Amino acid sequence: MFGRRRGHLGSEADRATFRTLHTASLASPALREGLTVTSAERSVRHLRALLGTPAVAITDTAELLAWDGIGDHHTHQCPDIIATAVEHGGTRVAGHRELPCNRTDCQIRFAVISPLMVEDRIVGTFQVFTGDATAGLVRAADEVATWVSGQLELAELDASRNRLMEAEVRALRAQISPHFIYNSLGAIASFVRTDPDRARELLLEFADFTRYSFRRHGEFTTLAEELRSVERYLLLEQARFGDRLGVTLRIAPEVLPVAVPFLCIQPLVENAVRHGLSEKGDGHITIIARDHDAECVIEVEDNGAGEDPERVRRALAGDAELDSVGLGNVDVRLRNTFGDDYGLVVETAPGAGTRVIVRVPKFAPGVHP
Amino acid sequence: MITSVPSVVAVVLVAIATLAIGTWGLRLSRTTSDFFVASRSVRPALNASAIGGEYLSAASFLGVAGLVLVFGADMLWYPVGWTAGYLVLLVLVAAPLRRSGAYTLPDFAEARLASAKVRTTCTLMVVAIGWLYLVPQFQGAGITLESATGAPPWLGAVVVATVVLVNVLSGGMRSITFVQAFQYWLKLTALLVPAIVLVGVWLGDGRPSPDGATNDHWSLPLADGGGQGLYLTWSLIIATFLGTMGLPHVVVRFYTNPDGRAARRTTVVVLALLGAFYLLPPIYAELGRVYGERADANVLVLDLPRLMLPGTSGEMLSALVTAGAFAAFLSTSSGLSVAVAGVLTQDVFRGPRFTGVRAFRAAAVIAVVVPCVAAVAAPDLGIAKAVGLAFAVAASTFCPLLVLGIWWRGLTDVGAIAGLGTGFISSGLGVAYSLSPFTTSGWFDVLLSQPAAWSVPLAFTTMYAVSRATASRVPSHVRRFMVRLHTPEAVALDRG
Numbered sequence: 134m135f136g137r138r139r140g141h142l143g144s145e146a147d148r149a150t151f152r153t154l155h156t157a158s159l160a161s162p163a164l165r166e167g168l169t170v171t172s173a174e175r176s177v178r179h180l181r182a183l184l185g186t187p188a189v190a191i192t193d194t195a196e197l198l199a200w201d202g203i204g205d206h207h208t209h210q211c212p213d214i215i216a217t218a219v220e221h222g223g224t225r226v227a228g229h230r231e232l233p234c235n236r237t238d239c240q241i242r243f244a245v246i247s248p249l250m251v252e253d254r255i256v257g258t259f260q261v262f263t264g265d266a267t268a269g270l271v272r273a274a275d276e277v278a279t280w281v282s283g284q285l286e287l288a289e290l291d292a293s294r295n296r297l298m299e300a301e302v303r304a305l306r307a308q309i310s311p312h313f314i315y316n317s318l319g320a321i322a323s324f325v326r327t328d329p330d331r332a333r334e335l336l337l338e339f340a341d342f343t344r345y346s347f348r349r350h351g352e353f354t355t356l357a358e359e360l361r362s363v364e365r366y367l368l369l370e371q372a373r374f375g376d377r378l379g380v381t382l383r384i385a386p387e388v389l390p391v392a393v394p395f396l397c398i399q400p401l402v403e404n405a406v407r408h409g410l411s412e413k414g415d416g417h418i419t420i421i422a423r424d425h426d427a428e429c430v431i432e433v434e435d436n437g438a439g440e441d442p443e444r445v446r447r448a449l450a451g452d453a454e455l456d457s458v459g460l461g462n463v464d465v466r467l468r469n470t471f472g473d474d475y476g477l478v479v480e481t482a483p484g485a486g487t488r489v490i491v492r493v494p495k496f497a498p499g500v501h502p
Numbered sequence: 503m504i505t506s507v508p509s510v511v512a513v514v515l516v517a518i519a520t521l522a523i524g525t526w527g528l529r530l531s532r533t534t535s536d537f538f539v540a541s542r543s544v545r546p547a548l549n550a551s552a553i554g555g556e557y558l559s560a561a562s563f564l565g566v567a568g569l570v571l572v573f574g575a576d577m578l579w580y581p582v583g584w585t586a587g588y589l590v591l592l593v594l595v596a597a598p599l600r601r602s603g604a605y606t607l608p609d610f611a612e613a614r615l616a617s618a619k620v621r622t623t624c625t626l627m628v629v630a631i632g633w634l635y636l637v638p639q640f641q642g643a644g645i646t647l648e649s650a651t652g653a654p655p656w657l658g659a660v661v662v663a664t665v666v667l668v669n670v671l672s673g674g675m676r677s678i679t680f681v682q683a684f685q686y687w688l689k690l691t692a693l694l695v696p697a698i699v700l701v702g703v704w705l706g707d708g709r710p711s712p713d714g715a716t717n718d719h720w721s722l723p724l725a726d727g728g729g730q731g732l733y734l735t736w737s738l739i740i741a742t743f744l745g746t747m748g749l750p751h752v753v754v755r756f757y758t759n760p761d762g763r764a765a766r767r768t769t770v771v772v773l774a775l776l777g778a779f780y781l782l783p784p785i786y787a788e789l790g791r792v793y794g795e796r797a798d799a800n801v802l803v804l805d806l807p808r809l810m811l812p813g814t815s816g817e818m819l820s821a822l823v824t825a826g827a828f829a830a831f832l833s834t835s836s837g838l839s840v841a842v843a844g845v846l847t848q849d850v851f852r853g854p855r856f857t858g859v860r861a862f863r864a865a866a867v868i869a870v871v872v873p874c875v876a877a878v879a880a881p882d883l884g885i886a887k888a889v890g891l892a893f894a895v896a897a898s899t900f901c902p903l904l905v906l907g908i909w910w911r912g913l914t915d916v917g918a919i920a921g922l923g924t925g926f927i928s929s930g931l932g933v934a935y936s937l938s939p940f941t942t943s944g945w946f947d948v949l950l951s952q953p954a955a956w957s958v959p960l961a962f963t964t965m966y967a968v969s970r971a972t973a974s975r976v977p978s979h980v981r982r983f984m985v986r987l988h989t990p991e992a993v994a995l996d997r998g
Contacts, residue, residue, distance in 0.1 A: 357760070386679070427605055496613075501986070
């Protein structure tokens with residue numbers, strides 16, 4: 134009985150390990166946001182619990198970000214300590230000279246300072262204030278600082294992933310293919326003599342289309358705006374292909390105000406046009422937007438050659454060799470915005486056409502056009 | 503017991519039509535077109551009709567006439583309050599709520615206070631208010647069917663609940679604005695046509711006018727009851743004026759508006775539509791004073807044509823009114839059930855065991871079955887009275903949250919939860935008292951049976967005071983959020 138229980142909870146050493154790991158896991162979400170006053174304030178408490186010293190501090194390379202523990206009167210000494218630490222590089226101990234204190238009851242006599250490194254660059258320091266700087270404590274402080282550096286490095290990785298995503302959206306914006314521009318202008322030119330009114334209308338549609346696609350601000354837009362741009366795009370493509378391209382739109386007006394990521398439908402329609410028209414002569418595109426209680430469901434369907442599901446899976450996984458760059462990008466942005474439940478669903482098989490389904494919640498915190 | 507064949511046919515037809523629209527309606531109502539569908543947003547007039555169609559429940563259709571018949575002109579405060587609630591909604595809430603981007607009330611709470619706990623609290627309140635509102639709908643269906651066929655009251659409740667459940671599970675009808683808008687005009691016609699005929703009959707009969715016939719205080723508002731009567735009236739006014747904004751099935755309709763301005767316009771049209779509709783029940787009540795001494799007040803509207811016009815024509819008019827009443831139960835109950843099932847799906851049935859459609863189905867079954875059982879088991883309070891209690895709960899919980907959340911920067915998550923809790927418990931005491939067999943008299947009875955006059959100020963005060971005490975918890979994005987709520991969409995501005 135007792136043996137089993139001990140086996141279940143682990144020995145004293147095991148439990149200490151668990152406690153340490155748990156405390157570290159409490160500090161990690163904040164640190165994963167990067168080194169800011171907020172993240173430092175939220176994590177510093179747990180870091181002090183790891184070491185069990187009178188006080189610890191997190192700083193950037195110039196000033197104090199967060200302090201936890203006793204001895205507030207030492208906080209003003211931080212900047213000087215940081216300066217020497219940044220100059221010095223490694224972990225070091227600061228003594229009386231740098232921490233002058235005339236209070237007899239003050240428990241703080243020494244500070245162990247370790248630099249926080251991200252990609253071999255010092256971004257801040259981790260400072261442990263103690264009454265007695267043992268070798269063990271110096272080692273522990275060094276290890277904690279290394280762990281914090283690791284978390285900050287991950288934060289940096291997250292940030293650069295987001296930057297990459299933004300860059301990709303910018304690229305998508307600029308990615309109106311040169312072919313599309315030549316072809317549209319060519320189609321418009323062909324109407325200039327025969328049907329000047331239509332040529333003028335198409336030119337205005339073209340102007341509106343490019344204005345929307347090159348829009349600089351705002352990560353989100355309304356479904357109405359996005360669909361309006363899709364309609365313009367299809368009008369221009371129809372001017373070029375004439376009767377070869379058929380279009381059906383079935384849009385529930387209730388879902389038009391839904392906020393969606395900018396350019397999340399248009400790449401799907403471009404893909405559909407490309408696939409729908411490539412193999413056979415005639416293509417038909419169907420776009421459906423339905424109201425589904427707290428969600429909106431958008432389907433983009435073509436009757437083209439279809440595709441091998443395995444290829445689509447690779448495209449969604451981000452394989453850049455395939456020509457469906459738009460598909461993977463839309464998928465990632467939808468997941469990033471609304472969560473993993475809201476990725477693209479692609480139904481396709483060779484010879485059976487392709488249907489791409491997008492689900493968007495009517496409300497998500499922080500998502501507004 | 504009266505068994506009326508035309509009425510039974512009318513009920514069956516309405517039920518079948520509702521199910522048919524639910525199943526095939528989506529295909530019928532959507533004309534497919536080639537281009538420019540994206541500019542066709544829902545117009546305020548259409549959306550307002552849809553709100554009217556969903557809002558006018560059994561309480562409006564049957565309850566008001568019965569109350570006025572029995573208790574006199576005092577009871578006109580019910581329809582006045584149910585209409586004027588939209589005035590308060592228009593002035594204080596409509597446009598900012600739309601601009602917040604929230605679809606449901608828990609969505610708004612989360613967007614404003616950035617707190618999952620407040621969201622959960624709001625979800626519980628939405629479910630509670632929805633159920634409280636559904637119970638009288640099902641009970642009303644019971645007495646309607648009883649009046650038409652002589653069936654036991656529980657049967658009507660079960661029939662309506664079943665139709666609603668099938669309808670919600672098939673997932674069609676409610677989402678189509680056009681169908682809900684049609685419901686309003688159906689209800690209006692079902693009351694208006696018989697009313698015109700009956701007034702003509704009354705003029706032809708040369709019977710005395712109602713207030714001449716009965717020389718009591720019936721036609722005078724605030725005639726009796728003294729201080730307690732005055733309190734009851736004020737409490738009713740507060741509950742109905744402030745409760746409308748907290749009704750879950752009304753709020754989701756505002757999302758369909760393209761912007762805040764359209765939301766305001768919609769509300770104005772709703773005011774006009776409801777104002778027109780509520781002219782009719784008092785006519786039935788007046789005629790009931792002349793002809794319907796024998797009528798059951800709960801089903802006065804259904805019986806009156808039969809009493810005034812014996813024969814086929816009276817039966818046909820009764821059938822028309824019965825059809826309208828059934829449509830009222832079905833549309834309001836469907837709207838409420840979907841709203842309740844929606845929040846249950848979002849916030850309760852989550853996790854690996856419940857995904858997508860399965861979660862919504864489980865939620866829908868619970869959303870309908872619980873109030874149906876309650877409707878059969880609970881005592882009959884009178885439809886309008888019971889709905890009035892649902893308004894009191896909504897006014898004591900969501901009204902403070904919305905008004906303070908939209909117009910005061912200082913609201914905090916802790917304050918919101920404290921206020922919601924206080925309002926819910928205090929108004930819930932009133933509900934519990936009304937449902938329990940325990941009775942008392944004097945001021946205690948009055949204060950408990952109409953709690954809004956003290957529970958709403960209490961909830962406001964609690965929310966304000968606790969927010970003040972926890973001022974450090976004011977969310978950091980509040981200023982930005984306020985700018986978004988209160989700036990018209992047309993203004994070029996970085997809304998962040």
